[in-house]
Amino acid sequence: MSRRAFIGLAAAAALTVTSAVPVVAQEVSAPFPSARFPLGERGIPAKTQKSVTSGIDLYTVSTGTAKDGYTVTVLMPSGRDYGMRETAEAKAAEVEAAGQTASVQKVIRPAAADDPAEEIYMVRVGLWPFKDKAKAEEAAKALTDAGVKARADYLGDDGLKTTGPWEMQVLTIDPRGFRGSYAASLGVSVGKRETTSSMAKAQNAIAAVNGGFFNIHTSPALRGEPLGISVVRGRMLSEAVPGRSALVLKGRTARVTELKSTVVAVSQDGNRLDVNGVNRLPVADELVLYTEEYGVKTPADGGAEAVLDATGKVTALRQAGGAVPAGSRVLHGSGTAGEWLWEHAWENWNVNIDTKVIDERTGRRVVLTPDVSIIGGGVGLVRNGRIRVTAKRDGHDSVNMILRRHPRTLAGVTRSGGLILATVDGRKPGITVGANMIEAAQLMKWLGAVQAINLDGGGSTAMVVGGKVVNKPSDGGERAVGDALLILP
Template identity: 30%
Template sequence: MRHATTSAGRSRVRRVAAVPVALATLALTQTAAVADPATNGVPSVLDTLTPHHLTVADGIERTTYSSDSSEIVVRVSVIDPDLGAISLDSTVGAGVSVKEPTTAMLATVAAGGGAPYVGVNGGYSVSTKDEDDLTGKGIPEERSVPMVTSVQEDVVQGAGCLKGQNSVVLQHGRPHFTKITTALGITSDRNTADTADDATRVVDGVNRYPGWIVFCPQEAGDVVLPYRKDADGVVQRLDQYGNVIKGGPYYQDSSEIVVFTSAYGQKTPEPRHTPFVAADDADGVEVAVDASGRVTAVKSPRGGTAVPPGGMVLQGIGDDAQTGGGAQWLRDHAMVGAKLTYTQRATDLGVVGDPDDDVDLPLDPAYPSIDVVNGTHDLMRHGRVVAEPDDNVANDPRTAIGADGYGRTLLVTVTAREEGLRRGVPIYDLAKIMEDLGAVDALNLDGGGSTTFVVDGQVKNVLSDAGGIERPVYDAVYAGRGGHGLPAGGN
């Protein structure tokens, strides 16, 4: 994995596209979606703002929509890889387990030879420091856990929801908007003189704590933690003792195997980091696997192991072999010297509910070309607004990514105009902004204090956290130097 290289330095090879994007066709069939915000006749946020245009580089235009009479500013970057050597990628910075400010993540890309032109914060994750329960039991280390699907350079870094999650696939300088799910597995071949072994087991998660799952079930055995509603009807999540905890929803599974990839960036977590989830109490088993797939060490209790370069660490909980206990499976099949083969699939669900429309992304870490960034609300699909008026109506800062009818990528933020304010728009208004900008498809990314718009390494928007401090995030989306598009006038 090369997380600190320039776009030009990334070995992205033209292969069969992950999905049939057909953006050229969309440019012909969806031209009604490419509208001038000043003349489309639909009242919107942009109608009240004045645009200020700036060319960042060949193929990258930046526009700031603002007004002295408005508390918000809309910042837009339009990225056209057909007009310059421009990449469209994402990065997790130094490691997937630690949140970093967007500028710091983009700096790791710049360290290889040139800063990205523009970038925004990416998708959702949860930091355990943010998830301390309300009873005063702190969690000793801050570790970032991807909430849903994350793929970096063709390696799954965060497992997807069992039924898929809204995501954007970045490949060959273009975005594709869909739902992604993942399927992971491990096979053991001990190849000893007296024992033949070809045991296979599902891997339940990637780069997260065994036993607890954030946001959605990732396997059929995941069980939601209890909750209740207070007198105002607000849902309150409960820990294993019945105490109210923040965040959620959370799920737990007492029998799991979780893989930690070479991009994890820390030593593996120890048990009982999440006191609100009973399944995390298990000591479990941990095995270290080198780059060749050979098990080099086995330990219990789990935790505190550095991931071997190019290798992985597997943590297992659950001692009942009859029910597929993860810890017991590792004891039986992953002793020192055993050869383990790890398999990963990321599937584009296409038309959800129609398995015939499912397509596996062609993940190949040896020739990486695919990143996947997660989001929450679909804003637009196929030229139509799909967000609902009652979707998250808070006037919060927002970040979105979209694609217009000409095949260009739109990176958009909506934030306050003045320092010290926390302003934005509801989700539905964000969708209408994307529509007015000509988007055909669009996805809501992480927002609030995470919303960050960066140009040449400098934050351009008002930051909403106290003191104007840039909030650490899980990943970032950027347009960088050196890409897959044709130069202007190319064939």
């Protein structure tokens, strides 16, 4: 059964435009799009405007109407809510045997620039208006009690056709009026997670949004570790995933590109060994570099470590597992990499760490000066003014990431060099549905971005202005995250 048969369509609802707050005459302001909203019934959104400071404006945007209801989704043997046709038909038969009527729904997961569309199938039971969520939950429980695992689902979360609604916060920074700078922050350490507002407060930021994805599948003490490149004030604190999208910040300029990084340890005797990672747990036979920002002791895994001072001089060669002294770095080797350290990193020798970040669009090196920060993104959205969602290359080509709607944090650069930061709240049925990956790209193009990237989202999505969270995080409160993008005075 098609989604259209599930929810139907209704006439567009009229929307009222709230008049904008006037901007002080001497302050330069980036224009907000006058075009119709690109999603749903494409009305003119209601918006309010607030001048934050010269060159920075905050817009609160709302549009759409809640017309989606609830259904019951039957879970496949894998635990997912979708599968191949044969699996779905077998599940539908189980539902029928339990005395319920099932529909097998074909769904097309949209194509990305680097990944073809995917045909999947879902098994759905019933349809209830929004006000009757409890009835959908009762039906799901009845099926589960009969041995068929199921759950009540809000249709607005599917990622298919919807009328919304949407609630967004949009921050526009125009370099003609803004005289501050952009920076990244990992907070007090690489491993520790902090809220966006706490990182903003620590540096007296004008505004901030949460940054890239972080590793929730590592040691609990390290779950703020970025999943991809992180550079803070010219210091690489996490290596790049080759070819993955990132946001490069320098002074008050920003650009979106794809990056790769190399780190090589070069001993005084001329012997070289690739450094496999920065500030993360090693696997067998890896050489990992730890900086003082790591925040915890290095792993005691039986390997070897060379402690380097600021000049690269080896001040200690030790067994693995210790603190990173202030002003120092530690080369940690496991297995064969540890043997290399015992042979080529003697005390009082010099070991040079050659770090390079390469812009894959230009082939040029990104020079890591103190005014440079880099935040790794999840998916590229817009390139050269065209929607180009690079979900597979960026590691997020699942149905959940491309098709499903979630809260989103988005960053884009305009043709004139301005920066756009947007949060799309979601997971609030009847209030705001969020966006899928294709919709996120459409939103950033509508806002005027010619280059755009998706940052971490879901419960991590947060925008802070003047020390206050101005969006409504889906967890009900602000989540601690790995890093943040700061707008500094």
